[in-house]
Amino acid sequence: MITRQEINGKSPLNYSWYDIKNIDDNDIVKLKKRFHFTPTIISYVADRNERPHYDHDSLTHSELIVYDVPVWPEEKSDHFTTRPLIFLLQGTTVYTFHTNATEDIFEEFKEERAHEAQDATEFIMLFLLHVTQYFQRALTQLNHQLNELDRRLNTKIKNKDLLELAQMERSLVFVSSSARTNLMMLEDLKNTPMSWQITKSAQERLDDVLIEAEQASRTVEISNEVTEKISKTSNNILNNNLNDTMKFLTVWSLILTIPTIITGFFGMNVKLPILNNGFDWILVVFVNFLLIGGLYLYLKKNDFI
Template identity: 25%
Template sequence: MLKIFTTKGNNTLVEIDEFQEKCWVHVVDPSVEDTKQLHNIGVPPDFITYSLDEDERPRMEKEDDGTILFLLRTPFFQGDEFDIPYITIVLGIIFKDNIIITISKRENELLNPFLQSKVRGFSTNKKNRFVLFILLKTAKKYLELLNQIDARVELVEDRLQKSLNNKEVLELLKFQKSLVYFETGLRTNEVMMEKLDRTRIFLEYEEDEDLLDDVITENKQAREMVMISSTILSSMMDAFASIISNNLNDVMKILTSVTIVLSLPTLVTGFFGMNVMIPFAEGANSVWLILMICAILIVAAFLVFLWRKWI
């Protein structure tokens, strides 16, 4: 899919049919025809390939003709049915003359606010500002999804306190894997941002310089929050593994106690059921005496278990 937009009037985004100066080309999983159009305006084939490779690391590359590629990893929720619900995907941003091009393998909801003209100050006429806005939105998206993970971990934690199986622990493991992806993505994005700061590409305007500082600060904050959540979750999983074991031990203690208590009447009735001469064998009320003995033994055993705190 390839769509072309430009900003008109009061910073309203309008879709157009042809490439023009200071436009934004939004590309998602491009077809052969889409790729051909990008080649026709001078986009290097490698830049397209890098942007579609989901294993690429964030970085900045510049061609001799001035074409610049920014690669960053953005957070992405792919669904609870996957082994890792939250991952990171690559978003490529290309500067070709006065044209801004964004390329990704999947539909990236990070760009939806721009497509819906909901970002204050956004304009396709300001390509540097556009990249900084995307970087800032990326860091905030990490924090947003991190809050979702923390909330879901708390729900699992409540269930886990009474759990006897590994289902909840395995669910926590999925979130821990997601946090590893987040931490790696934020760390590599930070390296790329620091390189941008050193190259002074975005220092043409004072507002852009301040915005870049905000982006770096927000990214560092997001990374620290992810690291804290990951450390807490790792410790929590170790603790809950012990809790599950303790819960299972409690169940086994109860079952063992019930087995012992029920074995006492069996012992008594077995004794009086022997085919030999035994006391009270001829008594008319012997059965009630035997039942009374059984009851006394059951109550006595139960009281002993309570006193020893075995149940």
């Protein structure tokens, strides 16, 4: 759906803003006919899995920016993911492309920050700054969950907690990858044709975006390292517990083998020497305990127990 956007009930004075939500075939036809989008641009804006990058179309003098934003877990996904926001600048006209997954981010920017932009390039930089700050929000929530999870893992390791830890690692993979690629794209933006159009105020916003993006990238790396260490520590504890369990079972299986052998031997339906009265079972039990005690002391002396 293509919508001409207004800010505070009014159209921006120095630029136009069109938003395309959940682009479909009808929107593509309109963009080609009405706005003269080329097939190359259409292929970029219609791709919902496009990676962050910048592209310049010399035919239409268009500047394309694809920027990732973190998306909070939903019913179908137990971990954070990322989705692209796409900006297309043609002269003084800005086109934004987003989906339902990023609708909240879009609406929040429109209500809180969009009115600060004085021109098209500053509008894009403001939007990028707003989106980049969502990485810090996501990391704050992930760190809070990680601290709570670490507290539970220090008491007793459960499968439920390990599954949650795995989901957090998956979240950090998505967030970390997007934060790095966003930062790389922003650093290269200063050496692109778009830098010629960036106004002084927009350049200041871009510097703020770069600071936020670099901070987000470093923070997510630290969170990733902490999560990996907690995961390794938990795995080491689990392996140690498993070793202790196997050691316990092995030792007692050896100890319990002794009465099995002796009772099996004296349980044969044949006449045996020495034992010829009704109290012989006491001797058999005593021999059992004697051998079990001897084996137990031997294992303990050699650090098997």
